[in-house]
Amino acid sequence: MKAVRVHEFGDVSNLRYEEIETSEPAADEVRVRIHAAGVNPVDYKIRQGAPFPIDLPWIPGWDIAGVVDEVGTDESEFEPGDEVYGILPFPGDGGAYAEAVTVSPTEGKLSQKPESLSFEEAAAVPMxxxxxxxxxxxxxxxxxxxxxxxxxxxxxxxxxxxxxxxxxxxxxxxxxxxxxxxxxxxxxxxxxxxxxxxxxxxxxxxxxxxxxxxxxxxxxxxxxxxxxxxxxxxxxxxxxxxxxxxxxxxxxxxQADTLDREWLDEITEVLDDGTVAPTLDTVFPLAEAQQAHELSEEGHVRGKIVLKTSEGDEN
CATH class of the missing domain: 3.40.50.720 (NAD(P)-binding Rossmann-like Domain)
Incomplete structure (x- = not known):
């Protein structure tokens, strides 16, 4: 699969779009084929070298929206074909700038994707x-x-x-x-x-x-x-x-740094009833993560920046 990885901290040139092996889900995990990933300021701050418990090489990003394509033997909440969105474990290793990711639904705070939103819009929501x-x-x-x-x-x-x-x-x-x-x-x-x-x-x-x-x-x-x-x-x-x-x-x-999973279900309700809607500033292909970070670093984004994968291009 394709992914964007950081092999050393520094400027946007350190974001490399490359081929890596697709991982298999553990017993309590699902694998999500990512259609879109949200870009947040924390992504570029860590890429620049901000102190954070990250091992290299690192796949940035925490916000995802996509489709479950495989489930572990102990996972019963989601099934292959489910459209989901959520935030990967944070703080944690990230992994959203890729075409697939394995994650525990509980630790990753996954929820059914709002029916009213596209994958790109859904990826703009979680964090x-x-x-x-x-x-x-x-x-x-x-x-x-x-x-x-x-x-x-x-x-x-x-x-x-x-x-x-x-x-x-x-x-x-x-x-x-x-x-x-x-x-x-x-x-x-x-x-x-x-x-x-x-x-x-x-x-x-x-x-x-x-x-x-x-x-x-x-x-x-x-x-x-x-x-x-x-x-x-x-x-x-x-x-x-x-x-x-x-x-x-x-x-x-x-001041707090914890995010509760049940809140995402509550947010889904106000998204689907039209009370709230995400705003997309720019949607970039995953291969253009460098441009996405450059825009994010300018600090004048209206709403959210999103990366779209080849999985998203199929829909």
């Missing part, structure tokens, strides 16, 4: 969608509350906007001016062009902040969160000083 869904749980966002979502047009952000609106919240999103119409269509009630104004000057106090940026953005967000409010710091990059400052403002900070 970003689960992260945004987790934010809704951790912050306990309620109807009528005010929520500020930073980087609202990005992968996590554009799902968070839709989930927050689904909960009945008043949604404020920050992004560049070119994304205003896109975010208005998704449902934001207020838009802040971060290139033209400081959000802390433009926004009235909020109950919840979803911070996908961290650093100075987190510190400035403390100024507009109500006492007893909450910030979800997605990059997990707070300094001790920032933690003390948040405590001094009476603000609860949540």
């Amino acid at each position: 970003a969608g689960l992260t945004a869904w987790r934010s809704m749980q951790l912050t306990d966002l309620q109807a009528g509350q005010r929520i500020l979502i930073h980087a609202a047009a990005g992968g996590v952000g554009h799902f968070a906007v839709q989930f927050a609106k689904h909960r009945g919240a008043h949604v404020i999103g920050t992004a560049s001016g070119s994304n205003e119409e896109f975010l208005r269509d998704l449902g934001v009630d207020e838009f802040v062009n971060y290139r033209e104004e400081r959000f802390e000057d433009a926004v009235e106090p909020v109950d919840v902040v979803i911070d996908a940026i961290g650093g100075d953005t987190f510190t400035r967000s403390l100024e507009i969160v109500k006492e007893s409010g909450v910030i979800d710091n997605l990059p997990l990059n707070l300094t001790p000083e920032q933690e003390v400052a948040a405590d001094g403002h009476g603000i609860r900070v949540v």
Whole structure:
């Protein structure tokens, strides 16, 4: 089968499209013929050499959508022919940038693919969608509350906007001016062009902040969160000083790196009923993973980047 592998960490030239052996599933695993794989910022950060428990050569990626073609002797949940999507064990070895992968459905958080989505659309959901869904749980966002979502047009952000609106919240999103119409269509009630104004000057106090940026953005967000409010710091990059400052403002900070499998089933429901939809920025052939990483590294992706395999080309 074809796969993209990294043999040494560094720039995009280290992504090699090559032929490797197709693995067989263990007793508790299924093999999925991957039709599409989602691209996330963590992929290029590890490729660049970010500390992560990865052995080389490494196949990047965690988001997959495809068809089960073989099941292990102890696996009873899925059958050959099932259309599935999900996230490979994270943190873990990845393996999504390939034409097939073996995975335990429980550890890999697999679910039946939403009938309403193409494989490419489904591959855009798992990591970003689960992260945004987790934010809704951790912050306990309620109807009528005010929520500020930073980087609202990005992968996590554009799902968070839709989930927050689904909960009945008043949604404020920050992004560049070119994304205003896109975010208005998704449902934001207020838009802040971060290139033209400081959000802390433009926004009235909020109950919840979803911070996908961290650093100075987190510190400035403390100024507009109500006492007893909450910030979800997605990059997990707070300094001790920032933690003390948040405590001094009476603000609860949540940080987590776990994603629950049952959330994917819940997300599937709101995808299939049309409440939420993924946005695809660009779909690249698997062989063009280098171009996909170059676009991802620019940091201005609207929605998600997806890689399509030759399996996907057959449909």
